[in-house]
Amino acid sequence: MNASSFRNDITDHSPTVAILAGGLGTRLRPLTTTIPKSMVPVAGEPFIAHQLRLLSRQGFCSVVMCLGHLGEQIESFVGGGSRFGCQVRYSRDGSELLGTGGAIRQALPLLGPQFAVLYGDSYLTAPFRPALQAFLTCGRPALMTLLRNRNQWQPSNVQFAGEIVRYDKDRLVPAMEHIDYGLCFFFAEVFQRWPQSSRFGLSEVLQSLIGEQALATFQVAERFYEIGSIVGLQETDQFLRGSFRRRFAPIQDFSAPSIGAAAVGRDRA
Numbered sequence: 001m002n003a004s005s006f007r008n009d010i011t012d013h014s015p016t017v018a019i020l021a022g023g024l025g026t027r028l029r030p031l032t033t034t035i036p037k038s039m040v041p042v043a044g045e046p047f048i049a050h051q052l053r054l055l056s057r058q059g060f061c062s063v064v065m066c067l068g069h070l071g072e073q074i075e076s077f078v079g080g081g082s083r084f085g086c087q088v089r090y091s092r093d094g095s096e097l098l099g100t101g102g103a104i105r106q107a108l109p110l111l112g113p114q115f116a117v118l119y120g121d122s123y124l125t126a127p128f129r130p131a132l133q134a135f136l137t138c139g140r141p142a143l144m145t146l147l148r149n150r151n152q153w154q155p156s157n158v159q160f161a162g163e164i165v166r167y168d169k170d171r172l173v174p175a176m177e178h179i180d181y182g183l184c185f186f187f188a189e190v191f192q193r194w195p196q197s198s199r200f201g202l203s204e205v206l207q208s209l210i211g212e213q214a215l216a217t218f219q220v221a222e223r224f225y226e227i228g229s230i231v232g233l234q235e236t237d238q239f240l241r242g243s244f245r246r247r248f249a250p251i252q253d254f255s256a257p258s259i260g261a262a263a264v265g266r267d268r269a
Contacts, residue, residue: 014060014132015185016111019051020100020202021120022068022093027229036070038120039077040227043240046077047227049084050123050240056085058128064110066103066120068093100202105191113188117202121228122182123236126220135185138216142186142209146219149179153223154232164210164217169203180206181220 025032031040038048055063063086067074071092081088091107098106104117116132118124126145135143144164149156158178159166166173167180184202190209194200209215225236 014058014062014128015115016062016064017055017060017116017118018064018066018091018104018107018111019048019118019120020066020103021048021074022066022071022097022103023100023120024069024097025121025228028227028233032069034070036067036074037227038074039070040233042227042233042237047121047123047236048074048078051118051120052078052081052084052086052088054123055118060116060128061086063088064107064115065090066093066107067091068097068103094197096199098197099199101191101194101200101205102198104186104202104205105194105196105198105200108188108191108196111188115186115188117184117186119182119226121226121232123225123227123240124182124222125224126181126183126222128183131183131218131220132185134218135216140214140216141190142206142214143184143216143218144206145181145183146178146217147181147221147224148177148219150177154179154226160217163213164215167203167206167210178219182224182226 021036021038023037025037025040028037028040038051039046042050052063055061063081065071065074065078065088067090071090075090078084078088089110091103091110093103093106104111116128131143131145146158146160156176156179157167157169158164158180159173159175160178166176184206190205206215225239226232227236
């Protein structure tokens with residue numbers, strides 16, 4: 001499918017989002033010994049609930065959960081997704097984990113000719129629509145969102161100079177100032193070169209695209225939150241609790257000091 005037909009196809013709706021939720025969550029153990037990472041409690045409820053509501057608010061309501069480790073717990077909790085404003089379907093790795101790339105390849109029949117990919121431990125504060133529009137006009141089969149992170153929240157893993165020069169999560173170099181933000185867009189054909197049920201990582205796919213100069217980029221300015229580490233989990237919990245209070249706190253009359261107003265101020269500090 002070319003870019004022009006892609007534009008026509010999503011005039012009235014957004015592409016399906018694949019959420020990568022099949023990993024072992026080793027950095028969160030012992031929390032993830034008996035529950036999958038997506039079910040770790042954050043701000044009072046499983047993290048996946050926050051992710052799905054975020055997607056619904058962004059207008060991306062069609063979701064495919066790519067499940068692996070303890071994935072039945074996610075499916076039991078989320079169900080069809082309607083209470084989160086989404087329509088959720090499921091793709092399962094099977095008896096052996098397929099890796100992030102293999103999980104997407106397995107899910108292709110549910111994803112359609114073009115789709116977005118979101119990491120299962122990420123909460124992204126940037127609007128998704130501008131990145132989607134950039135994908136529609138880039139003329140390339142894939143797009144990665146980038147943040148100029150400068151090692152602030154996690155180690156930067158992208159060397160960028162108008163194009164991606166290098167992307168590597170394991171071999172970091174000082175020239176890397178950007179980070180893979182956690183949202184990508186793809187044409188399905190990108191993954192069809194790998195056999196179904198084969199094990200491979202999404203990073204392998206992205207590095208291949210970079211080598212072919214087939215990966216577009218879109219830079220965002222807003223930070224990300226993640227629950228892939230204990231520190232990240234704590235920061236995300238704090239952010240989401242504060243976000244909930246900001247959205248639902250009662251409107252108060254600040255024309256005169258009050259004990260209630262002072263209490264709210266202390267809670268937000």
